[in-house]
Structures are given as C-alpha cells and as structure tokens.
Amino acid sequence: MSFDVVISGGGPNGLMVACELALAGVRPVVLEQRTAPTDEQRANGMVGQVVRLFERRGLLGRLTGNAAPPTPAPQFMFAAFPLPLHQLADNPVCTVMVPQRKIEAMLDARAAELGVEVRRGHAVSGLTQKDDAVVVAVDGPDGSYEMEARYLVGADGGKSTTRKLAGIGFPGVTNDRTVARTAHVTVPPEYRDAVTGGLRVPGYGVIRPFLHHRTERGLIAYAPFPDGRTLLSVNTFDLPEGDEPFSIAELQDALAHVLGVQVPLGPPAGDGPHLLRRLSGGQTRVAERYREGRVLLVGDAAHVHSAIGGPGLNLGLQDAVNLAWKLAATVQGWAPDGLLDTYETERRPAGERVTMHTQAQSVLIGPGPQVTALRTLFGELLEKPAVLQQIADLIAGADIRYGSSPASPLAGRFVPDLGPATHSGRPLLVDSTGTLCSVAAPWSDRVDVVTVPVDGATALLVRPDCYVAWASEETTPDAETLRASLTQWFGAPR
Known part of the structure; x- marks a missing residue:
C-alpha cells in the first residue's frame, strides 16, 4: 500500500x-x-x-x-x-x-x-x-x-x-542552573489542609494545590489528583543534582532547601505508573x-x-x-x-x-x-x-489572530461553537441569510454550507482548523469578498 x-x-x-x-x-x-x-x-x-x-x-x-x-x-x-x-x-x-x-x-x-x-x-x-x-x-x-x-x-x-x-x-538558549525534581509521594494526613486540599507545613503555612509556589530559593508544585495520587515537584536554582540515583529522600531534602522546613515524604501508594524524575537545565529553541x-x-x-x-x-x-x-x-x-x-x-x-x-x-x-x-x-x-x-x-493562545479583516472582529479568530458541524474537519460556510449557497456552489466539492446561528455575524467562512477565514455582519453579505476568501484559502472554483 x-x-x-x-x-x-x-x-x-x-x-x-x-x-x-x-x-x-x-x-x-x-x-x-x-x-x-x-x-x-x-x-x-x-x-x-x-x-x-x-x-x-x-x-x-x-x-x-x-x-x-x-x-x-x-x-x-x-x-x-x-x-x-x-x-x-x-x-x-x-x-x-x-x-x-x-x-x-x-x-x-x-x-x-x-x-x-x-x-x-x-x-x-x-x-x-x-x-x-x-x-x-x-x-x-x-x-x-x-x-x-x-x-x-x-x-x-x-x-x-x-x-x-x-x-x-x-538555535536557542540553554539554562544550566535549574534542577527539577518530581515524584509521586505520600504525605502524612496531618499535613493535608482540609480547607484548600493543599499541603499544610507546620512553621511555614499552606501551599495551595495545583498552583506554583515560589520562594527565593525555588519553586514548588503540589498536586493531589482526584485518582488518589499526589505529585510533588521542586525546582531549585542553585542546588545541583547529586551523584546518586534520584530518590524521594533527595526530593525531601530539596523541599526543605526551598521552604526552610522539613516535610516528611513517603513512597507513593497504590498502583502505578509512578513518576520519579530528575531533570537538569532547560532548553528554549525554535x-x-x-x-x-x-x-x-x-x-x-x-x-x-x-x-x-x-x-x-x-x-x-x-x-x-x-x-x-x-x-x-x-x-x-x-x-x-x-x-x-x-x-x-x-x-x-x-x-x-x-x-x-x-x-x-x-x-x-x-x-x-x-x-x-x-x-x-x-x-x-x-x-x-x-x-x-x-x-x-x-x-x-486566544491572542492569536491569523491575518486581519475590517469586516468583522471574528475574522482570523477561533470560531465560536458551531455544534457537530465542525466534527467533519471540512471547510464550512455558515450562512444564516440563505443568500450565499450559489456563491459557494463552485467550491461544493471541498466546502460545506451549513446554517448555524452565530452571535455577532450573519455569515462565516471557517477553515478546517476552526479559524475564521472570512466573516460578515451584514444582512446581505458581500459576495465578492466571500469569493475572494474562498479562492484564497480553498483554491480555484471547479
């Protein structure tokens, strides 16, 4: 084949x-x-x-x-x-x-x-x-x-x-200062905050769940997931990794370094897979x-x-x-x-x-x-x-706009919800005016015409990636600009 x-x-x-x-x-x-x-x-x-x-x-x-x-x-x-x-x-x-x-x-x-x-x-x-x-x-x-x-x-x-x-x-840059230590762990019940679900550290305070917590020596993320597993990540800036294989004991030491307070950590409970990972440095490249x-x-x-x-x-x-x-x-x-x-x-x-x-x-x-x-x-x-x-x-990523059009603020933006119409992955002409079917007919082998209400527009031309190629707010949309957009994005008519 x-x-x-x-x-x-x-x-x-x-x-x-x-x-x-x-x-x-x-x-x-x-x-x-x-x-x-x-x-x-x-x-x-x-x-x-x-x-x-x-x-x-x-x-x-x-x-x-x-x-x-x-x-x-x-x-x-x-x-x-x-x-x-x-x-x-x-x-x-x-x-x-x-x-x-x-x-x-x-x-x-x-x-x-x-x-x-x-x-x-x-x-x-x-x-x-x-x-x-x-x-x-x-x-x-x-x-x-x-x-x-x-x-x-x-x-x-x-x-x-x-x-x-x-x-x-x-090309890009390499950061050699940071070490990220992450593992599934258990913490004693008395260290779990009943109000926030976070990590309550005596002598320090509460580290809220699913948010990054910064100190001047590092960054912590505490994530008690609904499936019962707890993930703890500690990023340090000037605490290099050791020569020994990474362990929960090393994670506990890194946590104490960042917080200035010891927190007892145990191995994860229940079925895996469980994470135990140490990464040094980072890359930013395009x-x-x-x-x-x-x-x-x-x-x-x-x-x-x-x-x-x-x-x-x-x-x-x-x-x-x-x-x-x-x-x-x-x-x-x-x-x-x-x-x-x-x-x-x-x-x-x-x-x-x-x-x-x-x-x-x-x-x-x-x-x-x-x-x-x-x-x-x-x-x-x-x-x-x-x-x-x-x-x-x-x-x-909602600030991304492909091209621009004075016709509508929707042009170039991610399309509003059109229901199942976008499931097919085909280009769509959304026409609530009933005046555009004949305009789009020469592209009917690759563009579907649907009628779905859309706030803020009377007609939309939607690319398969769900971004708006053309939009109109007029009661009678301009046929010529629609033809131009159809040709620009979906080729010559049949």
Whole structure:
C-alpha cells in the first residue's frame, strides 16, 4: 500500500496530524520508535484553545467521559502568581486534567477508527528528497527498508531525527542552573489542609494545590489528583543534582532547601505508573524553519521551551491541525499557491509567543530579592483587569489572530461553537441569510454550507482548523469578498 504522508513520531502531535489527514481523505502512516505506549508521566492535562479544539472535533467527551462543553477555569497561574480568572467577563482559559498518556491513547484509538496504520518499533533513519516525493529510510524490528511518500512530517520531539536529517538548525538558549525534581509521594494526613486540599507545613503555612509556589530559593508544585495520587515537584536554582540515583529522600531534602522546613515524604501508594524524575537545565529553541522542501515539523520538533503553565500540548496540537488540512489540500491538488507555506507564517508567531512568555516566567520565578521586587511590581499590574485579560489570552493562545479583516472582529479568530458541524474537519460556510449557497456552489466539492446561528455575524467562512477565514455582519453579505476568501484559502472554483 502506498502512503501520501509519512509521520515520524506517534505521540499526541503525530497522531493528531494522522487523524486530521485521514479525516480529510489522505493516507498517512505513523512510524513510532517505541514498541508500546509509554507509562512515563509527561503533561498532566491540556490548557487553552486546544481544549475547545477537541470539543469542536467531538473528541473532548472521550477524555472527560461526558458531553458537557468545556468551562473556563476560575483560576490559573502565571509565574507562580495566582490568577483570579473568574473576574474576567471573557475567560479563555479552559483546562482538562488528564495525563498525556490518556490523551495519546484516545488519539491512537481515533486513528485506528479512521484506518491509520501505526507502525510501532519503526524509526526514521534517513531521507532523500526528490522533486515530487521524499524517500524515507526506516529501521524496523525486522530490519531496514525504504518507503516513498509525497511528504514527511517530523513529530519526533525536541531531539528530532527528522529535523536533523532535513538539515534544519535549532538555535536557542540553554539554562544550566535549574534542577527539577518530581515524584509521586505520600504525605502524612496531618499535613493535608482540609480547607484548600493543599499541603499544610507546620512553621511555614499552606501551599495551595495545583498552583506554583515560589520562594527565593525555588519553586514548588503540589498536586493531589482526584485518582488518589499526589505529585510533588521542586525546582531549585542553585542546588545541583547529586551523584546518586534520584530518590524521594533527595526530593525531601530539596523541599526543605526551598521552604526552610522539613516535610516528611513517603513512597507513593497504590498502583502505578509512578513518576520519579530528575531533570537538569532547560532548553528554549525554535527551528530555523518549519519546512524544508517536502519535510515539515510540528510540536517539539519545531520548538522546545519550559513547561511552566503547561503550554506544550496547546501549541503542538494546534500546529498539527493547522498543518494537516493544508497538507491534505496540497496532496489532493486543490490547494492555492503558497497555502502550505502559511503553516509556518501562522504557527511560528504562536511558537515564538510561547517561548517568550515561558522565558519571562522563568525570570519571574527566579531566586533572590531583586526578583521578589520585580514580582511585587508585576503583581500590582495583574490587579488591572486589562492586564489580567492579556495574560489569560496569552496563556490560552486566544491572542492569536491569523491575518486581519475590517469586516468583522471574528475574522482570523477561533470560531465560536458551531455544534457537530465542525466534527467533519471540512471547510464550512455558515450562512444564516440563505443568500450565499450559489456563491459557494463552485467550491461544493471541498466546502460545506451549513446554517448555524452565530452571535455577532450573519455569515462565516471557517477553515478546517476552526479559524475564521472570512466573516460578515451584514444582512446581505458581500459576495465578492466571500469569493475572494474562498479562492484564497480553498483554491480555484471547479
């Protein structure tokens, strides 16, 4: 069987690309070096626009177990500042607290439903580009082989083999000062605060749950999850890791270093998987380019940054959906000139904003009284509603706007909820006026026309990634601007 697209990497980003391609009628294959899904604890959930994106695709209920739409989080954090998001009239920060392995398992099942082949134990080892294809060398459990496809997508993480083989540089900075120590633990019952659910430390106070807590010597995150497991993370700035294997005793010493008070910690109870991890340093890097010929990068292969605030899945999964529909259009032959290049022009700014704000947060949680003074000033700024709104939009990725249009504030923005209409992943013309069907008829092979009420607009042209390409507030929308937008994004009419 021949494939249109080879995807290197079977994590959430690679699987999302595969699902979106298959939904669009393109044949992908996923090559994943791991022989089985990992039990390693990575992200603890999803934050921001990606939650709404999953809801738009009809996937959110598979993670939450119910059909309820996402609700904004009443509070969140930024650089260890608690954010009272409930004060905002338009709170964009939605969260779903599920481990990354569950997200990956759901996407793996979805890919199987869509007929995607996932080859586990297979890894890309080489590539050769031709004018109309890319030849991919693969190391598999039964030996090496080659396969040819129209495109190769690198979704193989921060150390991406695909990126290196394509000759794409990965400039950025390395931070050698920090050590992050994280483990599942137990704490004595008397150390659990009955009011907040946080960690009550005699002689110190209460460390609130699911929020970062900063002192001038480090950062603490205490997370008692509903499944009974308790995750404790301690980041230190000038306490290097020891020579011995990481242990809960070392985590306890690091916690005492940051708090100045001893807290007894025990091994985790119950069934695993349990996390016991120590990471030194950190990287902030963005690929020199997201595309080299027929090779494209998504997720950590294109950008790495601090995990502060959990922006990784929000960024990477939206990369995947943005790329997939444009790649599908190119494979199927209806993409207008330059469409595939808009993947980088749209998603690079999103990646650069995430690396910017995670670096800023790293400064604001740093050690020393000078940083404490800076935090005092920043805390005063956060009391202003406009600043709180800007930070919330930044965290959620809701400040991203693709292009601009004077016709409507919705243009270039993430689409309001249209119900099941967006489940198909097809371009949509939402027409509440009944006057636009004939305008869109020449694109009926690739654009569906639906009638769904939308606040603030009489008509919308919606891209498959759920961003608005064109919008009108007029009782009789302008047909010419709609035709221009249809041609710009979805190619020449039949």
